[in-house]
Structure formats: structure tokens, C-alpha cells
Amino acid sequence: MNIKIAFLLAAGAAGILASTAGPALAADVVAAQGPAGREIAFDRKKGNCLACHAIPGDPKAESPGNIAPPLVMIKQRYPDRAKLRAQIWDASTANPRTAMPPFGKHQILTESEIDKVVDYIQSL
Numbered sequence: 001m002n003i004k005i006a007f008l009l010a011a012g013a014a015g016i017l018a019s020t021a022g023p024a025l026a027a028d029v030v031a032a033q034g035p036a037g038r039e040i041a042f043d044r045k046k047g048n049c050l051a052c053h054a055i056p057g058d059p060k061a062e063s064p065g066n067i068a069p070p071l072v073m074i075k076q077r078y079p080d081r082a083k084l085r086a087q088i089w090d091a092s093t094a095n096p097r098t099a100m101p102p103f104g105k106h107q108i109l110t111e112s113e114i115d116k117v118v119d120y121i122q123s124l
């Protein structure tokens, strides 16, 4: 096989992998962990995370807002689970002027609901 064709084939395969692996992986993780954390995150009367955050890794995350950074690669960016949980429990600790509601401090979510949301967004 000539080297140029081999390169094109390899690039094509990598492109297919890159375009399918992300969402497929996230969907598998969500399926394995059950819908609890996702449901809480999506529920308008609970987490309502989609009002502000896009969740590009989850195909079910429709019509998101864009006033906050997209929730992507959370495990890489928050290797410390406690730090991630603290962001959700009370975002004003990291940023006193944040628009993000303090879900734990104001008891918008219960402690166990926060744990489930953390499980879910760590899978993204």
C-alpha cells in the first residue's frame, strides 16, 4: 500500500473514533450508573443545571443555557471529588459574585442528591 493512502486511511479511522467515542462513552457510563444523578441535574425544580450549563457529552442534555462554562471533562479538571462537590454545595466560596445557586448551603438539594449529581457530572 502506498504511504499516502495508508495515512489517509489511518486519519479517517481516527476521525470516526473521535466523532463516536465521546458521546457513546458518556451514554454508557450514564446507563451503567442509572439515571438518578442526571434526572436531578436536569429537573427544573431540582438541579436545573441546564438552565446555565451545556452538557455536550450527554445527548439527552437538550436546550441548555450558555451563561456558565460547559460541563465537560470534569474528572480531568476536578481530580479532587471534594472540590467538585464543594463547587456545587456552595459556588460562592470560589466566586462570591457567582450566579450559581448554593445547592447545599441553601438546601436546594439534599446531601445525597448532591452526591448523585457529582457522580453524574464526573462521568462527563
Ligand code: HEC
Residues within 6 Å of the ligand: 041, 046, 047, 048, 049, 050, 051, 052, 053, 067, 068, 069, 070, 071, 077, 084, 087, 088, 091, 094, 095, 097, 098, 099, 100, 101, 103, 117, 121
Ligand atoms: C443560574 C445559573 C447556574 C445554575 C443553575 C448552575 N450553575 Fe454551575 N456555574 C454557573 C456559573 C456562572 C459558573 C462559572 C463560575 C462562577 O461564576 O461561579 C458555574 C460553574 C460551575 C462549575 C465549575 C465549572 C468549571 O468549568 O470549572 C461546575 C462543576 C458547576 N457549575 C456545576 C453545576 C451543576 C452540577 C449544576 C446543577 C446542580 C449547576 N452548576 C447549576 C452557573 C450556574
